[in-house]
Amino acid sequence: MKAPSSRRVVQIGPFHPLLEEPVGFALAVEGETVVDVDARMDYIHKGIEILAQQRTYDMLPILLERICGICSVTHSVCFCNAAEDLLGIDIPPRANYIRTIIGELERVHSHLLWVGLAGHFIGYNTVFMWAWKYREPVCDVFEMLTGHRQNSALPMVGGVRRDIPEKYFPEAQKTLDMVEGKVKMLTDAVLDDPVLKARLKGVGVLTPQEVMDWGVVGPTARASGVDTDVRRDEPYAAYGELDWDVCLTENGDVFDKAVVRLLELQESIKILRQCFDNMPKGDLNLGMLHMPRGEGIGRYEAPRGEDIHYLRSNGTNMPERLKVRAPSYTNVASFKASCLGEKISDVTITLAACDPCYSCTERTAVVRGTDDQPERTFGDLVRLSQAETRRVADEMGRPHDLQLT
Amino acid sequence: MAPIAEWLFLFLIFPGLLFTVVVGLTLCWVDRKVTALVQWRAGPPPGQPFWDVLKLMGKEVIVPAQAWAGGFLSLPFVGLAAAVLAGTFVWIATTGMAPTPGGDLIVVIYLLAIPTLAVILGGAASGNPLGAVGSSRDMKLMLSYELPFVIALLVAVFQKHEIDGEMVAAGTLSLSGLMEFQGDVGSILFRPSGAIAFLVALLCAHAKLGFVPFDLAEAECEIGEGALLEYSGPLLGLFKLTQAVLLATLPVLLVTVFWGGLDPTPLGVLAFIGKIVLILVLFVLIKNTNPRVRIDQAMRFFWGPLTALALLALVLAQLGL
Numbered sequence: 171m172k173a174p175s176s177r178r179v180v181q182i183g184p185f186h187p188l189l190e191e192p193v194g195f196a197l198a199v200e201g202e203t204v205v206d207v208d209a210r211m212d213y214i215h216k217g218i219e220i221l222a223q224q225r226t227y228d229m230l231p232i233l234l235e236r237i238c239g240i241c242s243v244t245h246s247v248c249f250c251n252a253a254e255d256l257l258g259i260d261i262p263p264r265a266n267y268i269r270t271i272i273g274e275l276e277r278v279h280s281h282l283l284w285v286g287l288a289g290h291f292i293g294y295n296t297v298f299m300w301a302w303k304y305r306e307p308v309c310d311v312f313e314m315l316t317g318h319r320q321n322s323a324l325p326m327v328g329g330v331r332r333d334i335p336e337k338y339f340p341e342a343q344k345t346l347d348m349v350e351g352k353v354k355m356l357t358d359a360v361l362d363d364p365v366l367k368a369r370l371k372g373v374g375v376l377t378p379q380e381v382m383d384w385g386v387v388g389p390t391a392r393a394s395g396v397d398t399d400v401r402r403d404e405p406y407a408a409y410g411e412l413d414w415d416v417c418l419t420e421n422g423d424v425f426d427k428a429v430v431r432l433l434e435l436q437e438s439i440k441i442l443r444q445c446f447d448n449m450p451k452g453d454l455n456l457g458m459l460h461m462p463r464g465e466g467i468g469r470y471e472a473p474r475g476e477d478i479h480y481l482r483s484n485g486t487n488m489p490e491r492l493k494v495r496a497p498s499y500t501n502v503a504s505f506k507a508s509c510l511g512e513k514i515s516d517v518t519i520t521l522a523a524c525d526p527c528y529s530c531t532e533r534t535a536v537v538r539g540t541d542d543q544p545e546r547t548f549g550d551l552v553r554l555s556q557a558e559t560r561r562v563a564d565e566m567g568r569p570h571d572l573q574l575t
Numbered sequence: 576m577a578p579i580a581e582w583l584f585l586f587l588i589f590p591g592l593l594f595t596v597v598v599g600l601t602l603c604w605v606d607r608k609v610t611a612l613v614q615w616r617a618g619p620p621p622g623q624p625f626w627d628v629l630k631l632m633g634k635e636v637i638v639p640a641q642a643w644a645g646g647f648l649s650l651p652f653v654g655l656a657a658a659v660l661a662g663t664f665v666w667i668a669t670t671g672m673a674p675t676p677g678g679d680l681i682v683v684i685y686l687l688a689i690p691t692l693a694v695i696l697g698g699a700a701s702g703n704p705l706g707a708v709g710s711s712r713d714m715k716l717m718l719s720y721e722l723p724f725v726i727a728l729l730v731a732v733f734q735k736h737e738i739d740g741e742m743v744a745a746g747t748l749s750l751s752g753l754m755e756f757q758g759d760v761g762s763i764l765f766r767p768s769g770a771i772a773f774l775v776a777l778l779c780a781h782a783k784l785g786f787v788p789f790d791l792a793e794a795e796c797e798i799g800e801g802a803l804l805e806y807s808g809p810l811l812g813l814f815k816l817t818q819a820v821l822l823a824t825l826p827v828l829l830v831t832v833f834w835g836g837l838d839p840t841p842l843g844v845l846a847f848i849g850k851i852v853l854i855l856v857l858f859v860l861i862k863n864t865n866p867r868v869r870i871d872q873a874m875r876f877f878w879g880p881l882t883a884l885a886l887l888a889l890v891l892a893q894l895g896l
Contacts, residue, residue, distance in 0.1 A: 178704050178707075179704070180704055180705060180708065180798075186799060187795045187796050187799060188796045188797070199708075202708065202711075202712075202870070289866070290796065291796045292796075292866040292867050293787045293788065293790060293794065293796070293866055293867030294787075294865070294866035294867070295610075295614060295787075295863070296613055296614050296863045296864065297866075298614075299614035299615055299616060300614070300615065303615050365788065365865050365866055365868065366866055368868070368872060369866050369867070369868060369869065369872070513869060513870075513871075514708065514797055514798065515791065515794065515797050515867075515869050515870070516869065518796055518797045
């Protein structure tokens with residue numbers, strides 16, 4: 171047996187080429203084998219939940235879009251699902267279709283983004299560049315339909331805020347045809363590549379039991395053959411009326427996680443086509459709604475898995491509490507199951523394989539108290555920050571801009 | 576010219592440091608440009624690799640507190656000197672400036688190993704755990720590719736040809752000798768044994784240059800540049816120069832040993848440049864159509880199929896094929 175002293179800690183993060191956002195992973199390694207993994211996810215706390223308690227229901231979808239840089243529609247529609255659950259209402263069919271369209275467009279560009287990043291992480295930069303090249307027209311369609319590449323500001327409680335112009339549908343269809351061809355090409359290339367198989371098969375395996383134990387959601391769970399998809403299990407928007415399949419693979423390794431996303435891309439394009447063809451006419455929203463006392467839960471199948479918003483209203487125009495559980499939150503925990511016993515080179519791609527989004531996941535900042543540094547309250551931090559602002563202003567010989575109380 | 580001045584000229588100006596660095600950085604630009612074209616990007620302008628190195632040279636030297644400063648500071652120079660010396664030998668032989676002494680093939684093989692050793696030791700001297708992982712990977716990788724590389728080069732030495740009804744091998748370990756012999760009997764590359772050996776040597780040179788799929792010693796997404804992690808500024812610049820010199824040396828070595836070297840006529844020079852660029856493009860294509868392999872896979876690849884192929888080529892060479 172090896173002595174414990176042969177253990178070293180390899181830090182991945184908080185800033186690392188593997189990560190597009192700051193997060194700290196500490197890998198305990200013996201040689202190149204990872205024997206333990208610890209994650210620290212409190213580097214970019216944005217305080218969205220406390221901000222949510224200070225915004226009206228009409229403003230909230232726009233704030234919540236900014237939880238994540240990629241799944242922006244996810245969080246705003248998920249919140250609307252929660253609010254509509256509280257109200258017990260159905261929204262106009264056209265609004266449902268519009269929500270489906272922007273949701274699936276988001277899934278397409280999010281999965282393409284992941285395919286590219288995954289390629290980059292295993293040193294396959296050609297895949298990185300190509301996937302992102304084909305992601306670009308999808309963002310263009312998003313902009314064409316909603317006016318923005320990411321944050322559409324469309325969803326509102328009781329429907330959607332604006333219409334999407336039907337005159338652009340043919341153009342959007344054409345782009346989708348192109349993207350579908352390229353996605354098929356990428357899928358075939360991945361399925362046929364012997365080096366990719368050698369590199370990714372049997373790496374970072376999650377068994378169905380582990381998926382259940384760790385509460386893994388989304389494509390990461392479906393890659394292990396766990397048949398779960400909120401869009402089918404508890405249909406929201408227009409998913410109940412459309413013809414589509416849940417994609418499943420069996421092995422639960424990184425290779426299958428890639429395959430399941432590539433297959434989902436094709437399914438998403440299929441959904442989009444049906445939406446463009448069967449777009450119903452009618453109202454966009456139910457107007458401004460009064461929010462009574464009560465609580466509601468919204469579920470949404472984000473590109474990364476099941477997103478949950480819990481909303482409690484006290485009858486005012488602002489929520490009493492909004493709790494966000496992003497999919498990465500549970501998926502990241504499963505690294506304890508998928509990474510142990512793997513080599514460092516396999517762990518890095520396994521960390522990336524659940525398509526983690528730390529911007530969504532971070533909700534709490536815990537300042538860890540050490541002996542020489544006492545724990546600080548929020549008020550302490552505000553005072554420190556104000557003192558620093560004053561000091562900098564004095565140094566620069568400028569007036570104190572802040573009206574300090 | 577006094578011999579010492581002559582040697583210094585050969586080592587520092589032509590075909591040594593200055594020449595190989597310029598050629599190497601130019602080839603580096605070709606590499607980056609072709610890579611960019613494969614990836615639908617515009618790519619850098621021709622001067623970019625030069626500006627990159629120049630910028631690094633103007634920066635501060637930082638020695639990490641936990642590093643062994645002597646080794647950390649000196650190893651980049653050792654690596655560059657060895658690479659330039661290897662480049663000088665190879666280019667002198669190729670251009671036919673002077674007949675090279677017997678055995679310089681062995682010297683070049685040794686010299687080409689030193690830059691990698693410098694990176695390994697430099698990574699270890701930096702005292703960074705990721706640097707240590709990178710060093711250990713680089714060492715394993717080196718152990719894997721050196722064996723098939725040497726066997727493949729020996730194929731050119733033992734390749735038997737029929738001259739006047741007699742089976743004759745080059746039988747010399749001098750690069751000029753090998754080139755001269757190919758001048759008589761034609762390029763070794765166009766024989767079955769030569770083609771196999773060339774392929775093996777090409778892949779080993781690919782690994783020596785640390786290109787994807789064998790860039791696992793740097794692997795910035797896993798261990799953040801590995802052994803080079805703590806290097807910055809001029810010291811990193813020296814490693815980049817070493818890399819450039821290797822890029823200007825290894826393809827030329829392959830062309831000299833397997834592909835008839837340089838014919839000193841205008842057409843011959845053009846053909847020579849074509850051969851170098853072709854080898855480089857092969858490197859770039861391999862690099863851009865493969866993901867990075869794991870270290871155990873790389874070792875299995877080099878010690879398994881590639882060593883077997885190299886030995887097969889050696890047997891075929893003995894049979895005169």
